[in-house]
Amino acid sequence: MKSSTPDLEALSDNFLMVQVREGDLDRLGLLFERYKKPLFGFFYGLNREQELSEDLVQNTFLRILKYRHLFRGEGEFRAWMFQIARNVNHDHHRANKIKVKEELNDWQNKLGHQENQVTEMVKADDEQRLSLALERLPTEKREVLLLSKFQEKKYQEIGEILGCSEGAVKVKVFRALQELREVYKKLEKTM
Amino acid sequence: MEKEIKKELLAKYNAGLANADDRKRIEELLESGEIDLEQLEGLSILQMQVGAIETEAPSQRLDDQFHAMLAQEKRKHHGKGFSFSFHWSNLFPRLAVAASFLIVGFAGGYFLKGSSQEKSVDELTQQVSELKEMMMLAMLEKESATERLKAVSLTSDMQLVSKKVTAALFQTLNGDENVNVRLAALDVLMNYAKDDEVREELIRSISLQDSPLVQIALADLMVMLQEKKSVSELKKLLQKENTAKEVKAKIEKSLNVLI
Numbered sequence: 001m002k003s004s005t006p007d008l009e010a011l012s013d014n015f016l017m018v019q020v021r022e023g024d025l026d027r028l029g030l031l032f033e034r035y036k037k038p039l040f041g042f043f044y045g046l047n048r049e050q051e052l053s054e055d056l057v058q059n060t061f062l063r064i065l066k067y068r069h070l071f072r073g074e075g076e077f078r079a080w081m082f083q084i085a086r087n088v089n090h091d092h093h094r095a096n097k098i099k100v101k102e103e104l105n106d107w108q109n110k111l112g113h114q115e116n117q118v119t120e121m122v123k124a125d126d127e128q129r130l131s132l133a134l135e136r137l138p139t140e141k142r143e144v145l146l147l148s149k150f151q152e153k154k155y156q157e158i159g160e161i162l163g164c165s166e167g168a169v170k171v172k173v174f175r176a177l178q179e180l181r182e183v184y185k186k187l188e189k190t191m
Numbered sequence: 192m193e194k195e196i197k198k199e200l201l202a203k204y205n206a207g208l209a210n211a212d213d214r215k216r217i218e219e220l221l222e223s224g225e226i227d228l229e230q231l232e233g234l235s236i237l238q239m240q241v242g243a244i245e246t247e248a249p250s251q252r253l254d255d256q257f258h259a260m261l262a263q264e265k266r267k268h269h270g271k272g273f274s275f276s277f278h279w280s281n282l283f284p285r286l287a288v289a290a291s292f293l294i295v296g297f298a299g300g301y302f303l304k305g306s307s308q309e310k311s312v313d314e315l316t317q318q319v320s321e322l323k324e325m326m327m328l329a330m331l332e333k334e335s336a337t338e339r340l341k342a343v344s345l346t347s348d349m350q351l352v353s354k355k356v357t358a359a360l361f362q363t364l365n366g367d368e369n370v371n372v373r374l375a376a377l378d379v380l381m382n383y384a385k386d387d388e389v390r391e392e393l394i395r396s397i398s399l400q401d402s403p404l405v406q407i408a409l410a411d412l413m414v415m416l417q418e419k420k421s422v423s424e425l426k427k428l429l430q431k432e433n434t435a436k437e438v439k440a441k442i443e444k445s446l447n448v449l450i
Contacts, residue, residue, distance in 0.1 A: 023268065025261060025264055025265050025268060026261075026265075028261060029258070029261060032257055032261075036249055036253060036254075036257070037246065037248065037249065038246075040246070040247065040248070040249040040253070041246035041247065044246070044247045045246075050247065050249075050250070051252075053247075053249070054249050054250065054252060054253040054256070057249065057253055057257075058253060058256050058257060058260065061257060061260070062260060065260075065261075065264055126240075127240075127243075127244055127245070130240055130241065130244060131244055134241065134244070145238075145241055148238070148241075149241055149242045149244075153238075165222075166224075167221065167222035167223060167224055168222060170221040170222065170227075170228055171218045171221050171222050173228060173238070174217070174218060174221055174228060174231070174234065175218075177228075177234040177237055177238055178214075178234070180237060180241070181233070181234070181237055184237075
C-alpha cells in the first residue's frame with residue numbers, strides 16, 4: 001500500500017498502524033476491515049474450523065493492540081501481522097496439544113469405506129479436489145502456500161515472517177507445490 | 192553455455208521428465224535467484240489455482256467480537272488519561288508517594304520557618320488531610336480486607352472528615368463483605384455521631400445489617416447515643432424471623448433503655 005500522494009499515504013497500512021501505536025486506536029478498525037478476510041482465510045486454511053479461525057483472527061488483533069508499541073514502521077505491516085498470526089496459531093496448538101490434521105498416509109483411513117470415498121469424491125470438482133489436496137499437506141507446507149497466497153507471492157516478506165531468505169522461501173514453495181501436485185494426482189485417480 | 196543448460200533443465204522439468212538430481216539443481220537455482228518459480232510452468236499454474244481457491248468468509252460474530260474488544264481497549268486507554276472512571280486502587284501508590292513528600296515538606300517547613308508561618312502550616316495540614324482522605328478512599332477499593340481495615344483506621348485520627356469520607360464509610364458499613372471491616376467502619380463513624388446526618392444514616396443502617404455482631408454493635412451505639420429515633424428500626428429487626436436469638440435479647444434490653 002505504498003503511495004506517493006499524501007492522501008493515499010494516509011491510508012497506507014504502515015501509516016495507520018503508526019497512528020494506532022500513537023494512541024489512535026480507531027485506526028485499527030480500518031486495518032481490521034482490510035485484513036480480516038485474508039487472516040481468516042489463512043487460519044481457516046490451516047485449521048478448517050470456522051469458529052476457531054475467527055477466534056484466532058480476534059487474538060491476532062488483540063496481540064497487535066497489546067504489542068503496538070513494538071511496531072517500528074520500518075517493515076511492511078502485513079508481514080508483521082502475519083508473523084503475529086503465525087505465533088497465535090502456533091501458541092493455540094501448543095496450548096491445546098492439537099494434532100492439526102492427519103498426514104497424507106492417514107487420509108484413506110479417515111474416509112473409511114470405499115463407498116464413502118466414492119460419495120465424497122463424486123461431489124468434488126477441481127477446486128474442491130485442490131482444497132482437499134491442500135488440506136492433506138503437512139502443516140508447514142500448507143502454511144507456506146497460504147502465506148504465498150495471502151502475501152501475494154511477496155517472497156521477501158514471507159522470508160521475514162518465516163525467518164529465512166527469499167531464496168529459501170522459493171525452495172519451500174517449490175517443494176510444497178510439488179507435493180501438492182502429487183497429492184492432487186492421487187486424488188484424481190481415486191475418482 | 193550455462194544459459195543453455197538452465198534452459199534444458201527447465202524444459203526437462205516442464206515436460207515432466209526431471210529426476211531427483213534435476214530437482215535438486217532446480218532448488219539451487221531457485222535459491223540463488225537464477226530462475227524463478229514462474230518459469231516452472233506446471234507449478235506456476237498450480238500456484239495460481241491455489242490463489243484462486245474461494246476463501247471462506249468470517250461471520251458477523253468476528254466483527255462483533257472485534258469491535259467489543261476495541262471499545263474495551265479504548266476505555267482502558269482513555270482511563271489512563273483524565274477520566275473519572277479510574278480505579279482508586281490504581282491511584283493509591285501515587286497518592287502514597289505524594290502524601291509522603293508532602294508530610295516531609297510539611298515537617299521540614301515547620302522546623303525551618305517556625306511559628307511565623309502558621310498560616311501556611313494550616314494550609315499544609317489541610318492538604319495532608321485531603322491526601323489522607325484520598326488515600327483512604329483508594330484503599331477502600333482494595334480486594335484485601337486487611338487493606339480495607341487499614342483504610343478505615345486511617346480516618347480514626349482525623350478530626351474533621353468530608354462528606355465523601357463518611358459516605359464511603361457508610362458504604363463500607365452497609366456493603367462490605369467482611370464483618371471486621373464493617374465493624375471498624377462503625378467504630379470510626381461513632382466519632383462523627385454528633386452530626387445529625389451521620390446519626391440518621393446509622394439508624395437506617397440497622398435494618399440493612401445481617402451480621403449479629405454488627406447488629407449488636409449498632410444496638411449498643413443507639414443506647415449510648417440515647418437515640419430514640421432508632422426504636423422503630425430496632426423493633427423491625429426484632430420482628431424479623433431470621434434475626435438471631437441473642438440479637439433479639441440484646442435489642443429487647445436496648446429498647447427497654449430507650450423507651
